[in-house]
Amino acid sequence: MTIALEPAAPAVQGDRVSLLRVLGPAHVWALGVGIVLVGEFTGWNFSADKGGALAALIVCWVVGLLYTSVAMIDSEVTSTVAAGGQYAQAKHIVGPLMAFNVALFLVFAYTMLEVSDAILLGDTIVAKAGVEGLTHNSFIAATIVVLAWLNYRGVLMTLNVNFVITAIAYISIVILFFSVSPWTQGAVLKLNELVTPGNALPYGWIGVIAAFQFGIWYYLGIEGTTQAAEEVRSPARSLPYGTMAGMITLLIAAAMTWYVCASLMPWEYLGITYYPLWDAGKLTGSPLLENLLFVATLLAALASANGCINDAARAWFSLGRDRYLPTWFSAVHPKYRTPYRSILFLLPIALAFAFIADLNQAITFSILSGVLQYTFMSINIIMFRKKWPLGSIRRGYTHPFHPIPAMVLFCLCVVTFFAIFLGFGSQLIAMVAFYFLISLWFHFYRYKFVRRGDQFTMPWPKPQGY
Incomplete structure (x- = not known):
């Protein structure tokens, strides 16, 4: 059955079924922040292991600049190509081969992030239970299967749930921050004792560069807001608002998280724990805060995995749908109006990785795919502005200071690749080799099935120079 997406969302048109346009800016915020917020509960702190507590703060803000560039660039292009997210952007601006790779970047980034979330949730429950012989496997399986079922049943319900649990997890960070008297160093927090001139950068500036690898985790996934473009009621308005509001939310959460955790834990421990915020709750001596941060860690992991399943599918x-893969995957459920076959296909893949990978490996594979995508975005926006200058087509949002954000994004991506090479060089080489080989497969085999005349769907004039 051939599935087509229409600008509106009629229930059925013969054998054509479309996704529903039911989402608003709050859902976009919930999708973006929900995917990312788990990075405040674990992952970012591994940057302290690479370079010390001060390095974790430096990359918090420098990587924040990277993701602000991502959010601005993504908001402009997506509010104009309001269907299909970064994949559709690559298809219209660069071409099919780039679009194929970008879609794979997205699938791997979100699937491995989903795996990381499930591992974190399972490990957190096991650590809280303290029962000898209890393993995380059953909790991992239950998390992935239940969330896949939720996504199968409908996007509106999925993101309504994400909005609620993301808000609770975020509020827990705010409560922790104000509960430790952050304005009075020495009462509860000991930042001046834990971060001194002698240990602030234990490995020097090379440690700061190495810390970029896990500093990405502060914000990884905010670009996922664009994957819901075909289900948003007003993409030109909702996507920029939801994405930029999400980025501001995350910058505030990242700063509060670093300040509290670095003021309660020595960098040597902060860099290896899987539960920095939960541990911070324990160190306050308040059972209420400890239990609140335990529950919030679970909710953040659930919200992130939930959004990742949505975006990867x-x-x-x-x-x-575009025949880059078999059209079997393009089916939309006739009742729930979700891409149910894609959801079900990716389910066992996520389960397999969750059982064979550890948390560090899963995080690294997700970061690798994400940074490859960000590198593309820096090139993509320059091509977009060159082919369709301002005034030639209608834009829902125009990001300022072009091309500075694109240049900053590209440079920071290069630094991050070097940081990943320092810690996980073999994984970086293996991942690049995989994408190269799969590109050859697409070019020499799969591309012949693509309907070339159906690729460009936007009502734009011919690009300049063509």
């Missing part, structure tokens, strides 16, 4: 669905 829609990227895979888009590949099937």
